[in-house]
Amino acid sequence: MSAVALPARPGAVAGVKNTLTLAWRSLVSVKHNPMELLDLSIQPIMFLLLFTYTLGGAISGSTSAYLSFALPGILVQNTIFATMNIGILLNTDLTKGVFDRLRSLPIARWAPLAGRIAADTVKQAWSVALLLGVGMLLGFRVQTSFWGVLGTFGLMIVFCLAIAWVAVLVGVIASEPDKVQIFMFAVVFPLTFTSNIFAPTESMPHWLQHWVKINPVTIVADAVRGMLNGGPVATPVIQSLLWAAGFLVVFAPLAVWRFRRRV
Amino acid sequence: MTNAIVAEGLVKRYGSTVALDGVDLAVRTGSVLGVLGPNGAGKTTAVRILATLLRPDAGRATVHGLDVVKDAHRVRSLVGLTGQYASVDETLTGTENLLMIGRLIGMSRKDARARAARLLADFSLSDAAERAAKTYSGGMRRRLDLAASLVGRPRLLYLDEPTTGLDPRARIEMWEIVRTLVADGVTVLLTTQYLDEADQLADEIVVIDHGKVIAGGTPAELKSRTGAQTLAVRPVDPRDLPIVLSVVGEVTRSTPEVDDNVVIAQVTEAAALPAVVRRLDDAEVEVAELTLRTSTMDEVFLSLTGHRAELTPEVAAP
């Protein structure tokens, strides 16, 4: 019977194809899910406009000076928020039974997760490009070179691939998508605001500065500032990569373990 | 005739809940097996094991000779699963949902597109093909879900309560779809809480309760054993209840129940109804209500097990 002629498990090539199909699915669904498009486009632009024009003068003396300070930070914040969406989408798949459907198909076991993350990388690149574009319209100028911009994209994507595992873990543990949202507000919001993305560290109370200085959000924002505005690059980039490695080493195994237990 | 599915001694526990307690099943190739059981009987658990989504704690199962645990990947390419709750991606259109599956199982873009269009047409979803599935009605979602499990032309199809929650018309449409598939040679394993559904569709039925198979056979065998129909008689005067009770008991050769002045008994022969009418007439009992209807799950259980199919309290999610 033909059944026995079937491969015992999917090959790597088939797995990559599965991943691409599932990434396609994630991207197409944005079309029918305006809320996600809003998260990916309007929200970062709104943050950029609001902070630049309301706080810019107070913090940096002028909106244009503030823009070069805040834009790199908003890029980082946006990456973090958007990556947390992986958790919500993953959880929706788990609770709505889409994962059962996928698992009942003869596809690579890791493809659904990889597909989500691959799609997320594309969405991130879109958000970064959009923010840079709108920033330029508002008067932001890259002071370094093309390589600085490329480095920014690269670092954002590496960082997003690392923190994606936090999102995966939360998405797998949570019993419903709303709970993932709650985690966002309770943990991710304070985490991004207790950094130097909107205001310089020195303007904060002393006790808070200790945390702000080691907050990965600050470090990655500093790295992006270096790459776009000039200034120190090597130290914050290395520290950012260390943080990314840390997230990966701690959360990837945890997430995969919980994921296997759940599905 | 060979068996498409064979399960032996399947056991699955969730903490202290025993969802399956040694279930044996066999489904002949090309036939329909109906797995009948009340809420919490273990139907979904059994289906999920046979679909490779769950590992049994003990026992084994094969699909066309392939072990569902050791050869899971191969089993997946033979089986289509339509779960109890529609598992379509609500943010995709009907076409996109089917396209995704076609591509995942290795079809070319062109073939996947053609297959999607064909299935949507077969399931009367062409008009809604380009709408996001979240705008679909419950019946449409079910049909899309079923279409999704048929993209790869599986030789075996699992349907977990395919009509629960559907209105009567949608239910009958679903039955028609299943019959068409069976005519095309697909082997079907179907779970249901409705005796009439199993009766309509299945070649063989197994009844499960508390994770155990408590009865099995063809629908005809099962009906003759359990009484597929229920007779209910209510006398105008409650004082006639003892007479009604004895008449019904004698005709149906069973011990009827009395519930709120209604005498209820399981009937296995069509001749029972006129016999009861005649004898009550002879006894000059005036009857306010006399009905013959398909037995409910509950009543079948009562006659099979002597206890009512009690609802297992839902165990809190882990």
Ligand SMILES: Nc1ncnc2c1ncn2[C@@H]1O[C@H](COP(=O)(O)OP(=O)(O)OP(=O)(O)O)[C@@H](O)[C@H]1O
């Ligand atoms: N993930 C789980 N965790 C804990 N208990 C579970 C889990 N899944 C099922 N059970 C329990 O196992 C038993 C069998 O459940 P199952 O879903 O197989 O029943 P069913 O026959 O499909 O019921 P229904 O008609 O309600 O769909 C039930 O007591 C249920 O509470």
Ligand SMILES: [Mg+2]
């Ligand atoms: Mg069930």
